[in-house]
Amino acid sequence: MRKQIPLLAATSRALAMLEAVIEDGGASSVSALARKHDVPVATAHRQVATLVSEGFLAPTGGGRHIAGPRLRAILARVDDKQLVTNVAAPLLHRLAARTGAVVQLGTFENDMVTYRIKTGEGANSLFTKVDMQLEAYCSGIGKVLLAHLPQAQRDAYLAGGPFVALTETTITDPADLAHELEQVAKAGYAEDRGEIDPAISCVAVPIRRPDGSVPAAISVSRLRGKGGMKTDAVLAALHTTAAEIEKSCFSS
Known part of the structure; x- marks a missing residue:
């Protein structure tokens, strides 16, 4: 039987953080979200920094973030x-x-x-x-x-x-x-x-x-x-x- 393709755990965790930030709507800081979702604070900051650099998130000040231009552009193409x-x-x-x-x-x-x-x-x-x-x-x-x-x-x-x-x-x-x-x-x-x-x-x-x-x-x-x-x-x-x-x- 063909073996299941292995998943990339780091990608899964980064996507989970992206979802958490979007659901939060920019109300909470990265540190607060990390504690809420039981993610090491340093890891959460690295995940968010990567997502910002790729345009999926955008900072709004005070450690808070919202959907970035790349993510909004993708969503605009979803019909x-x-x-x-x-x-x-x-x-x-x-x-x-x-x-x-x-x-x-x-x-x-x-x-x-x-x-x-x-x-x-x-x-x-x-x-x-x-x-x-x-x-x-x-x-x-x-x-x-x-x-x-x-x-x-x-x-x-x-x-x-x-x-x-x-x-x-x-x-x-x-x-x-x-x-x-x-x-x-x-x-x-x-x-x-x-x-x-x-x-x-x-x-x-x-x-x-x-x-x-x-x-x-x-x-x-x-x-x-x-x-x-x-x-x-x-x-x-x-x-x-x-x-x-x-x-x-x-x-x-």
């Missing part, structure tokens, strides 16, 4: 929406095969839904495309994302209409849309009842971070009249897949 997309792709391919429908993943930017994944039987028959942006108020994914915005941001969206009718069932009245979004937030899923295209039915659920915020949503769509949606079964499959994505992305 958890793209992380969710990458993790979700094989799971959504599997969900599409299981349901025999089109499965999509979308995120919310600039009051629009950005479609990041589209897969499954009949995908070419739906007008959406990967990287396409569409209005949020008239789709299942969009309603899920709107329903889980912070209240002030949701209110600003609702006040920013008008909401143009794309079909006979599109919700265009801000008060009606507000009520719809409240119901979506309570139920944990949204339906598109031919609101963006009269030929399409859709059910969508959120992908949640541990703090409850929603960076993305996934949906199952099918042309109306093609086998029905069987909402309960579709929802169960969607929620199971969403939980798998959340576990892979956000579990520590």
Whole structure:
């Protein structure tokens, strides 16, 4: 059997100190952190000095430190929406095969839904495309994302209409849309009842971070009249897949 690759203990200890400094938020000195985490004070100072020299930490005076420019630059390149997309792709391919429908993943930017994944039987028959942006108020994914915005941001969206009718069932009245979004937030899923295209039915659920915020949503769509949606079964499959994505992305 192949032997496990040995770990570098010094690197592990330095990373633990980096985490301790970041969690502390610059409130405590290096010596205080060393005592709190049972690290020799001299060792802690050497670790922090190295992290400062490499740009991962920056001194603020009084022996205190915060995230340095190199660490902030790395964090700025971390896009958890793209992380969710990458993790979700094989799971959504599997969900599409299981349901025999089109499965999509979308995120919310600039009051629009950005479609990041589209897969499954009949995908070419739906007008959406990967990287396409569409209005949020008239789709299942969009309603899920709107329903889980912070209240002030949701209110600003609702006040920013008008909401143009794309079909006979599109919700265009801000008060009606507000009520719809409240119901979506309570139920944990949204339906598109031919609101963006009269030929399409859709059910969508959120992908949640541990703090409850929603960076993305996934949906199952099918042309109306093609086998029905069987909402309960579709929802169960969607929620199971969403939980798998959340576990892979956000579990520590």
